[in-house]
Each structure stands twice: as structure tokens, then as C-alpha cells.
Amino acid sequence: MDAIRQVSASAEELCGFxxxxxxxxxxxxxxxxxxxxxxxxxxxxxxxxxxxxxxxxYDAVAEMLDEAxxxxxxxxxxxxxxxxxxxxxxxxxxxxDESRVGSVEIVGLEAIAVKDALQAGGVxxxxxxxxxxxxxxxxxxxxxxxRLSSESQRLTYRTLPDLYxxxxxxxxxxxxxxxxxxxxxxxxxxxASYMSDNExxxxxxxxxxGVPRRQVSALASAGVLLDDTVTISFCHETCFDFVxxxxxVARGENLHRFLVRSGQHxxxxxxxxxxxx
Numbered sequence: 001m002d003a004i005r006q007v008s009a010s011a012e013e014l015c016g017f018x019x020x021x022x023x024x025x026x027x028x029x030x031x032x033x034x035x036x037x038x039x040x041x042x043x044x045x046x047x048x049x050x051x052x053x054x055x056x057x058y059d060a061v062a063e064m065l066d067e068a069x070x071x072x073x074x075x076x077x078x079x080x081x082x083x084x085x086x087x088x089x090x091x092x093x094x095x096x097d098e099s100r101v102g103s104v105e106i107v108g109l110e111a112i113a114v115k116d117a118l119q120a121g122g123v124x125x126x127x128x129x130x131x132x133x134x135x136x137x138x139x140x141x142x143x144x145x146x147r148l149s150s151e152s153q154r155l156t157y158r159t160l161p162d163l164y165x166x167x168x169x170x171x172x173x174x175x176x177x178x179x180x181x182x183x184x185x186x187x188x189x190x191x192a193s194y195m196s197d198n199e200x201x202x203x204x205x206x207x208x209x210g211v212p213r214r215q216v217s218a219l220a221s222a223g224v225l226l227d228d229t230v231t232i233s234f235c236h237e238t239c240f241d242f243v244x245x246x247x248x249v250a251r252g253e254n255l256h257r258f259l260v261r262s263g264q265h266x267x268x269x270x271x272x273x274x275x276x277x
Contacts, residue, residue, distance in 0.1 A: 002046035007056045011067060014060040017251055025064050029071040037074050044080035051085035053189065053199065053267045108137035121146060123153055132157045140236065161277060164242040171222045179218055187211055187219065191232065192244040193272055199267040201240060202231040202262060245274035
């Protein structure tokens with residue numbers, strides 16, 4: 001759901017953004033034959049009223065759930081953070097009908113599993129501080145940490161922004177060495193500004209037409225950006241929040257004036273959290 005670029009008020013609109021001829025439930029049912037099929041709605045928290053940036057798109061998901069009642073061969077799996085499930089009354093109400101809806105809570109990775117994964121990747125686990133290991137129990141954090149150099153992996157990290165700080169610094173240095181130059185400030189500021197001004201997480205590639213294409217491609221190859229030739233985004237929305245907040249603080253901007261000027265829509269919530277961090 002975090003990849004849907006515009007508010008989808010209905011299942012029909014949602015299928016259009018997904019490139020499907022009909023609602024996902026209908027499409028999947030048509031291919032089911034005599035077997036069961038599953039529709040997985042990932043990143044449902046992207047449309048929650050707690051942390052989501054487009055909460056109105058939840059209506060499309062709700063319509064899909066209603067449709068599933070008419071297609072018994074199709075089951076829907078909703079993937080959402082526990083905090084959003086509990087804080088958003090629309091999502092929380094789903095759990096009231098136990099005969100219709102079940103829930104499974106997936107906690108952080110087991111510490112031993114994290115250690116095994118790190119050892120398999122050639123990391124000296126003995127050199128990692130306990131609080132860093134605890135941080136890596138979240139898959140996103142582990143993924144960012146895994147992209148760091150062996151030297152960077154020996155450092156201490158307490159938060160996701162700490163990981164992003166090292167990851168982006170390391171990537172900048174590597175790309176600059178490879179290409180001879182990198183206009184990091186221009187690329188990231190243009191992306192972050194467009195996203196913030198338009199309250200979106202994807203940017204048309206034309207926005208970066210003034211930047212050498214090989215620099216954008218290099219950052220995509222390094223895992224900082226995602227480039228599908230039509231739009232460009234950061235590797236994760238938390239990376240956008242990090243880049244935005246870092247530049248915001250560096251410019252010495254006033255958070256109160258920013259919120260008054262730009263409005264207080266839910267898109268601003270994660271940005272505000274990151275600036276205050």
C-alpha cells in the first residue's frame with residue numbers, strides 16, 4: 001500500500017494503480033479454479049490514521065474485504081504494524097469478529113537468528129554491542145546494517161537514523177570514488193523537497209533531468225534509490241524521512257513555522273518525528 005501513488009477510494013481505483021483489469025479479489029478468484037487463493041495486502045500501516053500518509057485509501061481495502069465475502073475461495077492477508085492495528089479504530093474493529101478474522105502477531109527476529117544471519121554474512125558477531133544486536137531484530141534495520149562495510153559494521157548503532165547516517169555516508173564515498181563526482185546534495189534535496197511539497201513518496205524521473213543520469217543510476221545500484229524508469233523513490237520511506245530531517249535541521253528551519261505553513265496532514269507526522277529525533 002505504500003507504493004500506491006494516489007489515494008484510492010475504491011477497489012476499482014486500487015486495481016487501476018496495480019495494473020489489474022478488476023479488483024484484486026475478482027482477478028485472483030478467476031484464476032483459482034477449484035483451489036484456494038490468497039491476496040496479500042502488505043504495508044497496510046501506510047493507510048492507517050496513526051502513521052499512514054494516505055489514510056483515505058483504507059476505503060479501497062475495506063471494499064476488498066467486503067468483496068471477499070462473495071468469493072469464498074479467496075482469503076485476504078493484511079500485513080500491518082501492531083501499533084497501527086491497535087490505534088486505527090477501522091483496523092481494530094476487524095478483530096471484533098473472531099469468526100471471520102484471525103490474527104497472528106509476528107514479533108522481532110530472535111536474537112539467535114540475527115546472530116546466525118550475521119555470521120553467515122561474515123560478520124564478527126562478538127564485536128557487536130548488545131544494544132546494536134537488539135536494534136537488528138527488526139528486519140529493516142538488519143537489511144540496512146547488512147549493506148554496511150565490514151569496518152562500518154564494527155561501529156555502535158542505537159537507532160535506525162544512526163544506521164542511515166553511516167549507510168548514506170559510506171554510499172556517497174563509494175559512488176564518488178567510482179564516478180569521480182556525485183552531486184548528492186542536489187539529488188537528495190530535489191527528491192525530498194518534491195516529496196514533501198507534494199506529499200508523495202515517488203517522484204517523476206523528469207524531476208532529476210538536470211542531474212547526470214549515471215549518478216542517479218549509481219545511487220540506485222547502491223540501494224539508496226529505487227528507479228523504475230517512470231518514478232524514483234528512496235529505498236524506504238524511513239530513508240526519505242531521514243534525508244528530509246537531516247537537511248531540514250542543517251538549514252536551521254523552524255519546525256513550528258513549517259507545520260503552520262505546510263499544514264498538519266498525516267504525511268507530516270513521520271517527518272516531524274524524525275526532525276525531533
